[in-house]
Amino acid sequence: MSATTSEKLMGLDAALDAFDPALGLEVHVELNTNTKMFCGCPTEFGAEPNTQVCPTCLGLPGAMPVVNGKAVESAIRIGLALNCEIAEWCRFARKNYFYPDMPKNFQTSQYDEPIAFEGFMDVTIEGDDGEPEVFRVEIERAHMEEDTGKSLHVGGSTGRIHGADYSLVDYNRAGIPLIEIVTKPIVGAGAKAPAVARAYVAQLRDLIVALGVSDARMDQGSIRADVNLSLAPKGTEKLGTRTETKNVNSLRSVERAVRYEIQRHAAILSGGGSILQETRHWHEDTGVTTAGRPKSDADDYRYFPEPDLVPVAPSREWVEELRGTLPENPTVKRARLQKEWGFTDLEMRDTIGAGAFGLVEETVAEGCAPQAARKWWLGEMARRSNESGVEISELGITPAQVAKIQALVDAKTINDKLARQVIEGVLAGEGTPEEVVEKRGLAVVSDDGALSAAVDTAIAANPGVADKIRDGKVAAAGALIGAVMKEMKGQADAARVRELILEKLS
Ligand SMILES: [Zn+2]
Secondary structure (H helix, E strand, C coil), X not given: CCCCCCCCCCCHHHHXXXXXXXXXXXXXXXXXXXXXXXXXXXXXXXXXXXXXXXXCCCCCCCCCCCCCHHHHHXXXXXXXXXXXXXXXXXXXXXXXXXXXXXXXXXXXXXXCCCCEEEEEEEEEEECCCCCEEEEEEEEEEEEEEECCCEEEEECCCCCCCCCCCEEEEECCXXXXXXXXXXXXXXXXXXXXXXXXXXXXXXXHHHHHHHHCCCCCCHHHCCEEEEEEEEEEECCCCCCCCCEEEEEECCHHHHHHHHHHHHHHHHHHHHCCCCCCCEEEEXXXXXXXXEEEEECCCHHHHCCEECCCCCCECCXXXXXXXXXXXXXXXXXXXXXXXXXXXXXXXXXXXXXXXXXXXXXXXXXXXXXXXXXXXXHHHHHHHHHHHHHHCCCHHHCCCCHHHHXXXXXXXXXXXCCHHHHHHHHHHHHCCCCCHHHHHHHHCCCCECCHHHHHHHHHHHHHHCHHHHHHHHCCCHHHHHHHHHHHHHHCCCCECHHHHHHHHHHHCC
């Protein structure tokens, strides 16, 4: 059953005329370390339930946690990339609550001593004049913590606990390292708040990808965003009561969730009501939020320093060494490559929007002309991705293969039309582009003997067209070229066919 709502919404424009939105974004990034945060269990995605567990991540009595050094390194690199200060000394803290998928009944997290704090990210959105506009998002903190296990509710129609016959718990995920990145309240974005929210999460994801610290797959939950939103009457400084929409798992949904909550808050506030501070569930299918649980402030959790773990005190030398490993800032890199590739703003936006930026980059690195790389990924591959619902990067063709296909086109071994068949063959697992050309017999025929015979056949079959060309109507040659291409299953060298036709009929 899809969630719908009977809640009143105010029109978005009217809502933004009357109120100023304040955003807050909490993004959880699951690190791609080989082992968990506080034990040596493997972290592989999709393993049989409860096969990657040990006394520590099951919270059994007497088990002692040990910090994963690689996770600390990733946390510091994320902090540095977000222009944060890195703590000289910090501790873990216990966040106490009951959850069936957290067997210790506390989550090991960080509280008032995060590993990284006081940073910022400059996000680029589209300004009123259509030109790019930079908006600074201040980062409050980035801290280390562990993931919970996963509950599976069986028998209900919604996958939620309500109405389920029974529930199962998989602890494989319990203890996987997470970095939670929390912004300061984002105010002053006005009508651009939904776009700022989306751009922030998109750029953060790109940064995480560039750092290589996570799979960064929103669809698999390795990046999850919680969206806080409150409204204040226009012109007032005070922040309103916020709601927290949990686990918004696509960029498009981040934008939609912000819009929805702005409209919902505005309707309640303008009707004289007040906002309940609570978590909200996001429903991807219907685009609405529904009430979760009431939420008051953080002291609920009775945080206290974790007594079983030593403090983390990264030396300044190590921090500087890690600073030296930071990749080029993705935003700066995009601007540089756009210039190098000669893409218009629109071409660049479409490429990024299609999730093809990195693919085009790699294809160009394999020697393909930028516009040709763009054409294949945004044309043929984007179409196949849309039709199949498979991410463009997961289709099963590599940038190197696309570059090879374009090289075959450039060498006139195949034409664009045949190239599509080569792509089909590569995706069907028939081998490399060259092997597909060979096996399917797709090479263009430019041998004059074969072409000449086909041209003669076409002329004989279309005497009227031939007469027109003899009379000087060269444009009519298209019909004969078409006939030859049909005869030769698209594999004739069209330019040579045209030459032959004109030679024979002049
Ligand atoms: Zn374990």
